[in-house]
Amino acid sequence: MRLETLDGYGTRGPETQSPTAIKGLGDSSVGSPLQQQQDLNLSPLLSVLEKSAHTTAGLRFVSERNGGLAAERLTYASLWSRAQNDACSLISLRLAQPTRGSSNVLLYFNTNSDNIRWFWAVLAAGGVPCIAPPFVSDARLRRDHIAHLIHLLENPTILTTEALSSVFEDDVNASIQTIESLPVETELTFKAPAPPTDDGLAVLMLTSGSTGNAKAVCLNHEQMLQAAAGKSAHSKTNSKDVFLNWIGLDHVANLVEIHLHAMSLGAEQVHVQASHLLADPLLFPRLINQHRVSVTFAPNFFLDLVVSQTLEKDPELHNPAQLDLSSLRALFSGGETNVVKTAVELTRIFQAYGTKTEFICPGYGLTESCAGLTWGFNCPSYDVKSGSEFTSAGAPIPGGFVRVVNHDGIQVPPGEIGDLQLSGPVIFKKYYRNPEATKEAFTQDGWFITGDQARIDSNGQLHIVGRVKDTINMNGVKYFCSEVETAIEQIKLPGVAPSCTVVFPHRPQGASTEEYCIVYKPTEDDVTGESRAYIDDNISRISSVITNKKPFRIIPLPESSFYRSSLGKLSRAKFRKAFEAGDFQEADESNRSSIHAFRMANRDAPSNPAEESALNLACDMLGLQAEEVSVTDNIFHLGFSSLDINAFACRLQKALGSKNAITLTEVLRNPTIRSICTDIDDSKHPDESYDPVVVLQPNGDKTPFWIVHPASGNVLVFIPLSRYLSDRPVYGLRARGVRLGERFFGSVDEMATTYFHGIKRTQPEGPYAIAGYSLGSSVAFEVAKLLIANGDEVRFVGALDSPPDIAPLVGNLTWSAALVMVSFFLGLIPERYSNEVIPRLWNEAPDVALEFIMSNAEPARLEELQLDRTGLSRIADIAHNFGMAARKYEPVGSVPTMDVFVVDPLLSVTEGGRKEWHDKFLYKWKDFVTQDLKFHQSSGSHADMLGPKHVRVFQRILQDILVARGL
Structure with a gap:
């Protein structure tokens, strides 16, 4: 999108005044008599505006003009003059309607320029502004929401434009006042409104609702100014900074974090509509470049959009000479947990265009805390070092305090998860006309209950774990919806729009425990049963890795269903409410019908009694319809977990009357009903059918990933990992001897040679990627040497927490x-x-x-x-x-490269922790690597690094390394 500057733009001196009445934004004229008022007894917020009017700074509003975008400027002096002039018009209106009792004014505009203008006008007129967010498109929900607001705000004046006023026409109680029909007041002289009451109420901010259940947070003058001062002190902002905002004024991220923050410093601020940036995310760096922005705000979902677009794909911006981002020093990010991978990638991209330091500042805040209460300033290095998947949210600003407590209200030690609570002068005191909600929101000792779960690490950094209400409680185990959403987003499924996947809990009628549902926005309108089945299978597979259970429903929804708040957030509660009201029934039935028809048309039916028995058993255990399932389907894609497979193997042996036990290895090596039944042959000696290769994940077009078993010889431990690697085949190498009757290997060399031949049969050509877990690392090292000696290219050799010398x-x-x-x-x-x-x-x-x-x-x-x-x-x-x-094994020789993963060591080896484990044991790999040896810190311990709790962190690190190695 073209971005230009209007003629005359950039002058920062006071604007010429004239006695003309109210004009459009581009005309800076206001009534000159109003400028003659001196020694006004102003409220604290109006004093900030009046003080800023003595500077040359102001606001720039970027809007569409002549097919492109252009910026118009309004100085703080002009904004202050306009506020006084507009206030007189509002006061004149009130004098003409003496029966109106409420001083609340509901502002409903669709531009930041209108919202800012009339926010200050209402304050100057002595009213209490309440800024309405954009209303949803659903007529029923919109009517309910408007009716609720009119009741909550005691029949307020609704100030809006003629074009927008029609949304209120269905409510007979709405007192609508369009700005076009306001009286043009030339007789009144502006007088400062009466001082604020004892509670100092300045503005009402709506929270948690666009469907009729909103609460209004009472923000007072001192609270907002304390918050702005605390943010400035914490982030060291000053009058030379340029602030960029694209969030609506109905959100405190704009009102306090950017607008009041900048104004209190006398700093320049730039405002652009969210619709422009969402349509073209690369407009974000263009604006930073053109306006020399140093401070801005964006939630994680938008940062992910910028990363996914990548500047490298834009021919205009590919040359760093065309884009200078050196001015940017603080990009505040909040509203949702930030993903470390996104932060790393965005930092890499922006630093290539001149950003000199780490600039992403993840934080935590709420409407009740005037936006960010905590901010971090060493992202992503701090979080990369700790191996976290999500960034920390930093430390509190002056005027804010945080604590994490257990269910008894007792503060927990560092590192432990508990309930997050806030305190301090920047925290609100009450909800408007809602004493019950206010009472429930605070502890007896006055701390605000956020409803979030968090931990504070040993360095005092806050880490948000998830919302208490945004959890799935299945059979007594809680899973965070955000974890499932992030896992699905990270695999970037074809056909699924980024940042448009929502997970929410659901308790089916008569169910003994909660289930969970997933909705997503498809990227194509013309879809097939095959594409929907592909998405359904992959979402089910990834989510069940975390929850150990398939979703209750997976539903594609149109774009109109994905209503975002001003901060770009999607409400799980609203999706759940709509689902349980039956709003998604048609989309759900259509999707399932399409998938069912595809599966029926492509079904491989059982060809013998054994296959039929095995198929019926699998469907019975998983609650599936047998007529939809093929005997050639991968049983893990059907929803089996590793624990289900144990029970399936035992029950299948009884059902088929097999003399030999059907082991998990057989099931893993033959993960379809047909191959399992074909492989069961009691007449064969186990050694005859031994094959070290176990297909853990058959799909994907990237280089296959091979991984060697630990000392137990089995590959079951790799099942959770294999489900994350959806874009490449994953093969496990299992030991001979796992199945009864098989001979054991006599040496590590025999093992490596056998695995080498198994790999070459399955993947004849390189490049190769091979790793070993625990003692299997030494075997992987030997296999890599055999491949290299054979003339093959080995780009990745991984040692999962094991040293080269395993004999001791x-x-x-x-x-x-x-x-x-x-x-x-x-x-x-x-x-x-x-x-x-x-x-x-x-x-x-x-x-x-x-x-x-x-x-x-x-x-x-x-x-x-x-x-x-x-x-x-x-x-x-x-x-x-x-x-x-x-x-009998002694490592010799070398490989060109190796990646060693470090976790907490076994206590039987050393109690000196990771450092001693690395220095005395793992670092010895340096003698066996000729070119590039890297060590990677991961989470967990030697025994559980690939378990459900830590495998997500490990797979994220592994996938990044594979990409870096050209795989």
Whole structure:
């Protein structure tokens, strides 16, 4: 979009005054007699405007003109003059309507220039402004909302334009006053309004509602000025800064964070409509460049839009000489949790265009706290160093205090999650005409209850975890909706619009626990059953990684359903309300019908009794309709979790009458009903059918990712990780011996050679990406050397928290000690308990050790894993055999590059923490890498780094590395 400056733009001196009545924004003329008033007894906010009028600074409003965008300027002096002139017109109107009792004025405009103009006019006239957000398009919801506002604000004057006034015409109680029909007052002389009452009420800000349930937050003069001063002190802003805003004035991110903040400093401010930036996100850096913006605000969803557009794709801006972002030093971001990956990428892009430092300042605030109460200034480096997925929200501004408490109201130690509460002079005191809500909002000792969950780290930085109400409580376990949304957004599914995925809880009638629903905006109108089925399968797969359960509903909705607040937020509560009211029923039924028709037309039906029995069993366990499911469907895509697979394998063995146990390995290696049934052949010796390759995730066109098993020999631990890597095939390499009757490997070299041939059969050509978890890292290193010796290109070799020399760690383990170690990894016994038990059982006979573990293990965990003595004994056999092979292993040779992932070490190895683990053990990989060795900090410990709690952090780091390695 073309951006230009009007002739004469850029002059910062006072504007010439004339006695003309009210004009449009571009005409700076106001009634000159009003400028003669001296020694006015002004309210605190009006005093700020009057003081700023003595500077040469002002406001620039960017708007459409002649097919492009242009900026018009209004000095603070002119704004102050206009406010006095407009106030006289409003006072004249009130004198003509003496029966009106309420001083509340509801402002409804669609531009920042009109909202700012009339906000100050109402204050100057002694009224209380309340700025209405844009109303929703749904006529019923809009009528309910307007009726609620008229009742809440005690029949206020509704100040709007003729063009916008029609939205109020259905309400007979609406007292509408258009600005075009205001009297042009030339006789009245402006007099300062009466001083504020004891509570100092200045403005009413609406919160939590565009559908009839809004509350009005009472913001007083001193609170708002304290907030502006605190923000300035915290961020070191001054009169030389230029502030850029694109949020509506109905949100405190504009009113206080930008508008009053800048005005209190006598600093320049630029306003542009949100619609312009949302239509063209790259207008954002253009405006920063043209207006030399140093301070601005944008929520995470918009930053993600800028990143996804990327300046590199714009031919006009590709050359840094065309775009200078060196003026930008503070981009405040709030309203939703910021994603570290987005912050890293935006910082990289903007720094290429001259931004000299870290400029993204994530924060936390509410309407009740006058926007940002906390801000951080070392993003994203602080969060990258800690391995976080979401950024911290910084520390409080002067005048704000935060605490995190447990359910009993007791403050929790650093690092623990609890309920976030706020206090200080920048916090509001009450909701307007709602004593019940006010009482519920505060603790007995006066702290405001935010409804958010958070933690404060050891450095005093606030981390928002999620909203208490925005959780899914399934079978007593809580999952945050934002976690599921972020996971889906990060995979960037084709056909799903970015930043338009919403997750919300739902309790079906008669259900024993909550479920959850997902709605998204498709990018194409002309869709097929195949494309909808693809999206449905992938959203289901990603979300079930986090929740261990498929969504209750996945529904595509049109753009009109995605109503955003002035800050660009989508309300989960409103989507849930609409869903439960039946508003999405037609879209839901249409989508499911389309997917059903596609699946029926492309279904592979069972061809024999075994396939039919297995299919019916799977559908029975998952609650699916058998006629929709193919025997060639990947059973993990149907919704099975790793725990479901255990039960499925055991029940399938009984259903088919197989003599040999159907192990998880068989199911993983043959993840369709047809392949499972084909592979079951009791007449074959297990060694004949052994194949080390296990397909964990078959889809995607990127380079396949290979990963070698830990000491247990199995690849089950990689299932959660494989579901995140949706854009590339993922293959696990499992040990021989996992299945009963298979021979164990005699050495690490034999293992590596076998895996090398398995890889070449599956992926004949490189480049290759291979990693190993725990002791499997050494095997991956050996396989990489074999591939390189074969003339293949290996771009990625990963060691997941294991050093090169493994013999000292496991080479001397007895069978019983190996049993205790794997029992800890399986979650049967705690880590410290395992370290105490190992010496006691070191030389005990296998039966004695087995009995001890089986007696002390949690029965529920044994049942969950479908483990009996025989199964657990087999896992110990494999681990002990690995230890015997490791005893004879000595690493030699090298690879060009390696990425080593660092987490908290096993206590049995060192109690010195990560630093000692890195310095004394992992750093030794330097002797086996010739070119590029990198270490990556991840979250969790050695045993759970790939578990549900930490796998999201790990996969994010891994995916970034794979891209950086050209994969």
